[in-house]
Amino acid sequence: MPDAPHFLAVLREDLRAARDRDPAARSLAEVALGYPGVHAIWVYRLAHRMWRNPALRLPARLLSQLARAATGIEIHPGARLGRRLFIDHGMGVVIGETAEVGDDVVLFHGSTLGGKSMHRGKRHPTLGDHVVVGAGAKVLGPVWVGHGAQIGANAVVIHDVPPEAIAVGVPATIRLRPAQAPFDAEVDDPAIFI
Template sequence: MNFIKYIKQETEIIKKKDPAIRSNLEVLLYPSFWAIYYYRKAHKLYEKGHFYRARKISQRAARKTGIEIHPGAVIGEGFFIDHGHGVVIGETAIIGDNVTLYQGVTLGGTGKEHGKRHPTLGNNIMVGAGAKVLGNITIGNNCKIGAGSVVVKNVPDDSTVVGIPGKVVVQDCKRMIENLDQVTLPDPVAAEFCKLKDENERILKRLAKLEKQVAENRDHMIIN
Protein backbone atom coordinates (compact mmCIF):
# COMPACT_ATOMS: atom_id res chain seq x y z
CA MET A 1 0.00 0.00 0.00
CA ASN A 2 1.28 3.46 -0.92
CA PHE A 3 1.44 5.21 2.47
CA ILE A 4 1.42 8.75 1.04
CA LYS A 5 -1.68 7.97 -1.03
CA TYR A 6 -3.31 6.44 2.03
CA ILE A 7 -2.58 9.57 4.11
CA LYS A 8 -4.21 11.78 1.47
CA GLN A 9 -7.29 9.56 1.25
CA GLU A 10 -7.76 9.31 5.01
CA THR A 11 -7.15 13.02 5.50
CA GLU A 12 -10.05 13.84 3.20
CA ILE A 13 -12.32 11.31 4.91
CA ILE A 14 -11.48 12.44 8.45
CA LYS A 15 -11.76 16.15 7.62
CA LYS A 16 -15.16 15.48 6.07
CA LYS A 17 -16.51 13.47 9.00
CA ASP A 18 -14.89 14.93 12.11
CA PRO A 19 -15.21 18.67 12.87
CA ALA A 20 -12.59 18.34 15.65
CA ILE A 21 -9.66 18.09 13.25
CA ARG A 22 -7.71 21.32 12.78
CA SER A 23 -4.72 20.30 10.66
CA ASN A 24 -3.77 17.57 8.21
CA LEU A 25 -1.01 16.37 10.49
CA GLU A 26 -3.56 15.43 13.15
CA VAL A 27 -4.73 12.45 11.08
CA LEU A 28 -1.65 10.61 12.32
CA LEU A 29 -3.06 10.86 15.86
CA TYR A 30 -6.35 9.15 15.01
CA PRO A 31 -6.60 5.50 16.16
CA SER A 32 -8.82 4.75 13.16
CA PHE A 33 -6.11 5.99 10.79
CA TRP A 34 -3.70 3.30 11.98
CA ALA A 35 -6.33 0.60 12.56
CA ILE A 36 -7.57 0.86 8.99
CA TYR A 37 -4.05 1.13 7.57
CA TYR A 38 -2.96 -2.08 9.29
CA TYR A 39 -6.25 -3.75 8.38
CA ARG A 40 -5.59 -3.06 4.67
CA LYS A 41 -2.12 -4.63 4.96
CA ALA A 42 -3.41 -7.62 6.92
CA HIS A 43 -6.33 -8.16 4.55
CA LYS A 44 -3.99 -8.54 1.57
CA LEU A 45 -2.02 -11.18 3.45
CA TYR A 46 -5.25 -12.92 4.47
CA GLU A 47 -6.42 -13.08 0.85
CA LYS A 48 -3.12 -14.77 -0.07
CA GLY A 49 -3.58 -17.37 2.67
CA HIS A 50 -0.99 -15.95 5.07
CA PHE A 51 -3.42 -16.20 7.97
CA TYR A 52 -0.93 -16.16 10.86
CA ARG A 53 0.92 -13.09 9.58
CA ALA A 54 -2.38 -11.35 8.90
CA ARG A 55 -3.69 -12.04 12.41
CA LYS A 56 -0.38 -11.00 13.95
CA ILE A 57 -0.67 -7.58 12.28
CA SER A 58 -4.32 -7.16 13.22
CA GLN A 59 -3.77 -8.15 16.86
CA ARG A 60 -0.87 -5.75 17.19
CA ALA A 61 -3.05 -2.99 15.76
CA ALA A 62 -5.85 -3.90 18.18
CA ARG A 63 -3.51 -3.57 21.17
CA LYS A 64 -2.28 -0.18 19.98
CA THR A 65 -5.59 1.35 18.88
CA GLY A 66 -8.33 -0.42 20.83
CA ILE A 67 -9.96 -1.26 17.48
CA GLU A 68 -10.17 -4.93 16.50
CA ILE A 69 -10.72 -5.62 12.80
CA HIS A 70 -10.36 -9.20 11.66
CA PRO A 71 -8.23 -9.33 8.48
CA GLY A 72 -10.87 -11.49 6.81
CA ALA A 73 -13.47 -8.70 6.88
CA VAL A 74 -14.20 -6.93 3.59
CA ILE A 75 -14.33 -3.13 3.90
CA GLY A 76 -15.08 -0.60 1.16
CA GLU A 77 -13.89 2.95 0.56
CA GLY A 78 -14.62 5.99 2.70
CA PHE A 79 -14.63 3.96 5.92
CA PHE A 80 -14.28 5.95 9.16
CA ILE A 81 -14.22 4.98 12.83
CA ASP A 82 -14.75 7.93 15.20
CA HIS A 83 -12.85 7.61 18.51
CA GLY A 84 -12.83 3.87 18.08
CA HIS A 85 -12.12 2.19 21.41
CA GLY A 86 -14.04 -1.05 21.76
CA VAL A 87 -14.92 -1.41 18.07
CA VAL A 88 -14.95 -5.06 16.95
CA ILE A 89 -15.43 -6.22 13.37
CA GLY A 90 -15.73 -9.95 12.77
CA GLU A 91 -14.08 -12.15 10.17
CA THR A 92 -16.99 -12.49 7.71
CA ALA A 93 -18.29 -8.93 8.06
CA ILE A 94 -18.77 -7.04 4.79
CA ILE A 95 -18.86 -3.25 4.86
CA GLY A 96 -19.76 -1.09 1.88
CA ASP A 97 -18.61 2.42 0.98
CA ASN A 98 -18.96 5.56 3.09
CA VAL A 99 -19.65 3.79 6.38
CA THR A 100 -19.04 5.42 9.77
CA LEU A 101 -18.78 3.54 13.06
CA TYR A 102 -18.55 5.13 16.50
CA GLN A 103 -16.83 3.82 19.62
CA GLY A 104 -18.00 0.57 21.13
CA VAL A 105 -19.65 -0.75 17.96
CA THR A 106 -19.63 -4.50 17.41
CA LEU A 107 -20.22 -6.18 14.07
CA GLY A 108 -20.24 -9.66 15.51
CA GLY A 109 -21.68 -13.15 15.43
CA THR A 110 -24.36 -14.72 17.57
CA GLY A 111 -22.18 -17.61 18.68
CA LYS A 112 -24.24 -20.29 16.92
CA GLU A 113 -23.51 -19.76 13.22
CA HIS A 114 -20.90 -21.16 10.87
CA GLY A 115 -19.62 -19.85 7.56
CA LYS A 116 -20.98 -16.35 6.94
CA ARG A 117 -21.74 -15.39 10.54
CA HIS A 118 -21.22 -11.62 10.67
CA PRO A 119 -23.26 -8.72 9.28
CA THR A 120 -23.23 -7.20 5.81
CA LEU A 121 -23.53 -3.41 5.74
CA GLY A 122 -24.43 -1.56 2.57
CA ASN A 123 -23.30 1.91 1.49
CA ASN A 124 -23.80 5.22 3.31
CA ILE A 125 -24.38 3.88 6.83
CA MET A 126 -23.84 5.34 10.29
CA VAL A 127 -23.69 3.03 13.33
CA GLY A 128 -23.97 4.95 16.61
CA ALA A 129 -21.84 4.51 19.73
CA GLY A 130 -22.20 1.20 21.52
CA ALA A 131 -24.50 -0.36 18.93
CA LYS A 132 -24.31 -4.11 18.32
CA VAL A 133 -25.11 -5.58 14.92
CA LEU A 134 -25.05 -9.35 15.25
CA GLY A 135 -25.31 -12.38 13.03
CA ASN A 136 -25.52 -13.03 9.30
CA ILE A 137 -27.90 -10.15 8.62
CA THR A 138 -27.96 -7.37 6.06
CA ILE A 139 -28.22 -3.65 6.75
CA GLY A 140 -29.41 -1.89 3.60
CA ASN A 141 -28.03 1.26 2.02
CA ASN A 142 -28.52 4.72 3.54
CA CYS A 143 -29.27 3.56 7.09
CA LYS A 144 -28.69 4.86 10.60
CA ILE A 145 -28.33 2.59 13.61
CA GLY A 146 -28.98 4.50 16.83
CA ALA A 147 -26.49 4.51 19.71
CA GLY A 148 -26.83 1.51 22.01
CA SER A 149 -29.12 -0.41 19.67
CA VAL A 150 -28.92 -4.18 19.28
CA VAL A 151 -29.77 -5.27 15.74
CA VAL A 152 -30.30 -8.96 14.98
CA LYS A 153 -32.62 -8.80 11.95
CA ASN A 154 -32.29 -7.50 8.40
CA VAL A 155 -32.83 -3.78 7.90
CA PRO A 156 -34.21 -2.42 4.59
CA ASP A 157 -32.70 0.49 2.69
CA ASP A 158 -33.27 4.07 3.86
CA SER A 159 -34.09 3.11 7.45
CA THR A 160 -33.36 4.39 10.95
CA VAL A 161 -33.15 1.68 13.63
CA VAL A 162 -33.17 2.21 17.40
CA GLY A 163 -33.75 0.16 20.54
CA ILE A 164 -33.16 -3.28 22.03
CA PRO A 165 -33.96 -5.25 19.99
CA GLY A 166 -33.51 -2.80 17.16
CA LYS A 167 -36.67 -1.70 15.37
CA VAL A 168 -37.14 0.36 12.22
CA VAL A 169 -38.65 3.67 13.35
CA VAL A 170 -38.16 5.70 10.19
CA GLN A 171 -38.11 4.49 6.62
CA ASP A 172 -37.98 7.14 3.93
CA CYS A 173 -36.36 7.13 0.52
CA LYS A 174 -33.14 8.93 -0.32
CA ARG A 175 -32.02 9.34 3.30
CA MET A 176 -28.67 11.12 3.43
CA ILE A 177 -26.06 9.97 5.95
CA GLU A 178 -23.89 13.06 5.56
CA ASN A 179 -25.57 14.32 8.74
CA LEU A 180 -23.81 12.18 11.37
CA ASP A 181 -26.36 13.04 14.05
CA GLN A 182 -26.67 10.38 16.76
CA VAL A 183 -29.03 12.36 19.00
CA THR A 184 -32.15 13.49 17.16
CA LEU A 185 -33.43 10.01 16.35
CA PRO A 186 -36.95 8.81 17.09
CA ASP A 187 -37.49 7.20 20.49
CA PRO A 188 -40.03 4.33 20.20
CA VAL A 189 -40.13 3.80 23.98
CA ALA A 190 -40.98 7.45 24.61
CA ALA A 191 -43.57 7.29 21.84
CA GLU A 192 -45.23 4.28 23.50
CA PHE A 193 -45.28 6.08 26.85
CA CYS A 194 -46.95 9.06 25.18
CA LYS A 195 -49.58 6.76 23.66
CA LEU A 196 -50.20 5.15 27.06
CA LYS A 197 -50.44 8.57 28.70
CA ASP A 198 -52.98 9.76 26.11
CA GLU A 199 -54.99 6.56 26.48
CA ASN A 200 -54.96 6.88 30.27
CA GLU A 201 -56.21 10.46 30.05
CA ARG A 202 -59.06 9.35 27.75
CA ILE A 203 -60.01 6.58 30.19
CA LEU A 204 -59.97 8.97 33.17
CA LYS A 205 -62.17 11.48 31.31
CA ARG A 206 -64.57 8.70 30.34
CA LEU A 207 -64.65 7.40 33.93
CA ALA A 208 -65.33 10.88 35.30
CA LYS A 209 -68.19 11.30 32.83
CA LEU A 210 -69.71 7.94 33.83
CA GLU A 211 -69.38 8.75 37.55
CA LYS A 212 -71.15 12.05 36.96
CA GLN A 213 -73.98 10.29 35.12
CA VAL A 214 -74.33 7.71 37.90
CA ALA A 215 -74.45 10.46 40.52
CA GLU A 216 -77.07 12.39 38.54
CA ASN A 217 -79.22 9.27 38.12
CA ARG A 218 -78.95 8.51 41.85
CA ASP A 219 -79.98 12.04 42.77
CA HIS A 220 -82.88 11.84 40.34
CA MET A 221 -84.10 8.57 41.91
CA ILE A 222 -83.84 10.03 45.44
CA ILE A 223 -85.90 13.07 44.43
CA ASN A 224 -88.57 10.92 42.87
Protein backbone atom coordinates in the same frame (compact mmCIF):
# COMPACT_ATOMS: atom_id res chain seq x y z
CA MET B 1 3.23 -4.52 -4.15
CA PRO B 2 2.19 -4.46 -7.80
CA ASP B 3 -0.44 -1.74 -7.30
CA ALA B 4 1.34 0.40 -4.68
CA PRO B 5 0.16 3.72 -6.21
CA HIS B 6 -3.45 2.56 -5.88
CA PHE B 7 -2.82 1.41 -2.31
CA LEU B 8 -1.33 4.79 -1.38
CA ALA B 9 -4.27 6.57 -2.99
CA VAL B 10 -6.66 4.53 -0.81
CA LEU B 11 -4.66 5.46 2.30
CA ARG B 12 -4.87 9.16 1.36
CA GLU B 13 -8.60 8.72 0.78
CA ASP B 14 -8.93 7.28 4.31
CA LEU B 15 -7.25 10.42 5.66
CA ARG B 16 -9.56 12.76 3.77
CA ALA B 17 -12.64 10.77 4.84
CA ALA B 18 -11.74 11.21 8.51
CA ARG B 19 -10.95 14.90 8.08
CA ASP B 20 -14.18 15.55 6.17
CA ARG B 21 -16.43 13.66 8.62
CA ASP B 22 -14.96 14.91 11.89
CA PRO B 23 -15.60 18.61 12.57
CA ALA B 24 -12.83 18.53 15.20
CA ALA B 25 -10.16 17.57 12.64
CA ARG B 26 -8.00 20.54 11.76
CA SER B 27 -5.55 19.05 9.28
CA LEU B 28 -4.56 15.90 7.44
CA ALA B 29 -1.38 15.80 9.54
CA GLU B 30 -3.44 15.75 12.75
CA VAL B 31 -5.59 12.93 11.38
CA ALA B 32 -2.55 10.93 10.19
CA LEU B 33 -0.76 11.24 13.52
CA GLY B 34 -3.56 11.23 16.07
CA TYR B 35 -6.57 9.24 14.88
CA PRO B 36 -6.56 5.60 16.04
CA GLY B 37 -9.50 4.78 13.76
CA VAL B 38 -7.40 5.71 10.74
CA HIS B 39 -4.40 3.77 12.10
CA ALA B 40 -6.55 0.67 12.62
CA ILE B 41 -7.93 0.90 9.08
CA TRP B 42 -4.45 1.30 7.62
CA VAL B 43 -3.13 -1.76 9.47
CA TYR B 44 -6.27 -3.66 8.43
CA ARG B 45 -5.63 -2.82 4.77
CA LEU B 46 -2.13 -4.32 5.00
CA ALA B 47 -3.29 -7.33 7.05
CA HIS B 48 -6.15 -7.96 4.61
CA ARG B 49 -3.70 -8.08 1.69
CA MET B 50 -1.66 -10.61 3.65
CA TRP B 51 -4.79 -12.61 4.59
CA ARG B 52 -5.54 -13.27 0.92
CA ASN B 53 -2.35 -15.40 0.79
CA PRO B 54 -2.99 -18.57 2.87
CA ALA B 55 0.70 -18.75 3.82
CA LEU B 56 0.46 -15.29 5.44
CA ARG B 57 -2.71 -15.76 7.45
CA LEU B 58 -0.98 -16.23 10.80
CA PRO B 59 1.22 -13.12 10.37
CA ALA B 60 -1.87 -11.18 9.20
CA ARG B 61 -3.78 -12.22 12.31
CA LEU B 62 -0.86 -11.30 14.57
CA LEU B 63 -0.56 -7.91 12.87
CA SER B 64 -4.27 -7.30 13.45
CA GLN B 65 -3.80 -8.11 17.14
CA LEU B 66 -0.91 -5.62 17.39
CA ALA B 67 -3.22 -2.99 15.91
CA ARG B 68 -5.88 -3.94 18.45
CA ALA B 69 -3.41 -3.49 21.31
CA ALA B 70 -2.30 -0.12 19.96
CA THR B 71 -5.70 1.34 19.00
CA GLY B 72 -8.39 -0.52 20.97
CA ILE B 73 -10.03 -1.40 17.64
CA GLU B 74 -10.24 -5.02 16.50
CA ILE B 75 -10.68 -5.63 12.78
CA HIS B 76 -10.29 -9.21 11.61
CA PRO B 77 -8.07 -9.32 8.49
CA GLY B 78 -10.66 -11.49 6.74
CA ALA B 79 -13.35 -8.81 6.94
CA ARG B 80 -14.10 -6.84 3.77
CA LEU B 81 -14.13 -3.08 4.28
CA GLY B 82 -15.15 -0.57 1.65
CA ARG B 83 -13.61 2.77 0.86
CA ARG B 84 -13.68 5.88 3.03
CA LEU B 85 -14.68 4.06 6.22
CA PHE B 86 -14.47 6.40 9.23
CA ILE B 87 -14.17 4.99 12.75
CA ASP B 88 -14.84 7.89 15.11
CA HIS B 89 -13.06 7.68 18.50
CA GLY B 90 -12.82 3.95 17.91
CA MET B 91 -12.18 2.40 21.31
CA GLY B 92 -13.99 -0.91 21.57
CA VAL B 93 -14.97 -1.27 17.90
CA VAL B 94 -15.01 -4.92 16.78
CA ILE B 95 -15.41 -6.08 13.16
CA GLY B 96 -15.65 -9.85 12.70
CA GLU B 97 -14.09 -12.07 10.06
CA THR B 98 -17.03 -12.39 7.65
CA ALA B 99 -18.30 -8.82 8.06
CA GLU B 100 -18.67 -6.75 4.90
CA VAL B 101 -18.76 -2.95 5.08
CA GLY B 102 -19.75 -0.73 2.16
CA ASP B 103 -18.31 2.62 1.13
CA ASP B 104 -18.62 5.85 3.15
CA VAL B 105 -19.65 4.09 6.38
CA VAL B 106 -19.23 5.64 9.84
CA LEU B 107 -18.73 3.50 12.95
CA PHE B 108 -18.71 5.11 16.39
CA HIS B 109 -16.85 3.84 19.46
CA GLY B 110 -18.00 0.64 21.06
CA SER B 111 -19.84 -0.61 17.99
CA THR B 112 -19.68 -4.29 17.08
CA LEU B 113 -20.20 -6.10 13.80
CA GLY B 114 -20.29 -9.51 15.41
CA GLY B 115 -21.57 -13.03 15.06
CA LYS B 116 -24.23 -15.06 16.83
CA SER B 117 -23.04 -18.47 15.68
CA MET B 118 -19.92 -20.53 16.32
CA HIS B 119 -20.24 -22.26 12.91
CA ARG B 120 -18.00 -21.57 9.93
CA GLY B 121 -19.40 -19.57 7.04
CA LYS B 122 -21.09 -16.19 6.85
CA ARG B 123 -21.82 -15.21 10.45
CA HIS B 124 -21.26 -11.44 10.56
CA PRO B 125 -23.26 -8.50 9.15
CA THR B 126 -23.15 -6.85 5.74
CA LEU B 127 -23.48 -3.06 5.75
CA GLY B 128 -24.42 -1.14 2.61
CA ASP B 129 -22.98 2.22 1.59
CA HIS B 130 -23.49 5.37 3.69
CA VAL B 131 -24.49 3.46 6.84
CA VAL B 132 -23.97 5.04 10.29
CA VAL B 133 -23.58 2.77 13.32
CA GLY B 134 -23.99 4.64 16.62
CA ALA B 135 -21.86 4.39 19.75
CA GLY B 136 -22.23 1.07 21.54
CA ALA B 137 -24.48 -0.44 18.87
CA LYS B 138 -24.26 -4.18 18.19
CA VAL B 139 -25.11 -5.59 14.77
CA LEU B 140 -25.09 -9.36 15.19
CA GLY B 141 -25.30 -12.27 12.81
CA PRO B 142 -25.45 -12.46 9.02
CA VAL B 143 -27.91 -9.58 8.78
CA TRP B 144 -28.03 -7.01 6.01
CA VAL B 145 -28.13 -3.28 6.75
CA GLY B 146 -29.34 -1.35 3.69
CA HIS B 147 -27.75 1.67 2.07
CA GLY B 148 -28.14 4.89 4.03
CA ALA B 149 -29.50 3.20 7.16
CA GLN B 150 -28.67 4.44 10.64
CA ILE B 151 -28.22 2.28 13.71
CA GLY B 152 -28.92 4.19 16.93
CA ALA B 153 -26.55 4.29 19.88
CA ASN B 154 -26.67 1.09 21.96
CA ALA B 155 -29.14 -0.59 19.59
CA VAL B 156 -28.92 -4.36 19.20
CA VAL B 157 -29.67 -5.32 15.60
CA ILE B 158 -30.44 -9.00 14.94
CA HIS B 159 -32.66 -8.63 11.84
CA ASP B 160 -32.19 -6.96 8.45
CA VAL B 161 -32.54 -3.18 8.28
CA PRO B 162 -34.05 -1.69 5.09
CA PRO B 163 -32.30 1.08 3.18
CA GLU B 164 -32.70 4.60 4.62
CA ALA B 165 -34.26 3.25 7.83
CA ILE B 166 -33.29 3.93 11.43
CA ALA B 167 -32.90 1.01 13.86
CA VAL B 168 -33.19 1.81 17.57
CA GLY B 169 -33.62 -0.09 20.83
CA VAL B 170 -32.95 -3.52 22.28
CA PRO B 171 -33.79 -5.52 20.28
CA ALA B 172 -33.77 -2.91 17.54
CA THR B 173 -37.01 -1.84 15.94
CA ILE B 174 -37.15 -0.17 12.57
CA ARG B 175 -38.22 3.43 12.08
CA LEU B 176 -38.55 4.78 8.57
CA ARG B 177 -36.93 8.14 8.07
CA PRO B 178 -39.28 10.83 6.77
CA ALA B 179 -38.32 11.90 3.25
CA GLN B 180 -38.29 15.58 4.27
CA ALA B 181 -35.68 15.04 7.03
CA PRO B 182 -32.21 14.71 5.48
CA PHE B 183 -29.40 12.94 7.32
CA ASP B 184 -27.78 16.10 8.68
CA ALA B 185 -30.99 17.98 9.42
CA GLU B 186 -31.19 19.70 12.76
CA VAL B 187 -34.55 18.82 14.22
CA ASP B 188 -35.99 20.43 17.35
CA ASP B 189 -38.58 17.71 17.77
CA PRO B 190 -37.00 14.22 18.07
CA ALA B 191 -40.48 12.72 17.65
CA ILE B 192 -40.18 13.38 13.91
CA PHE B 193 -38.16 10.16 13.67
CA ILE B 194 -40.70 8.03 15.54
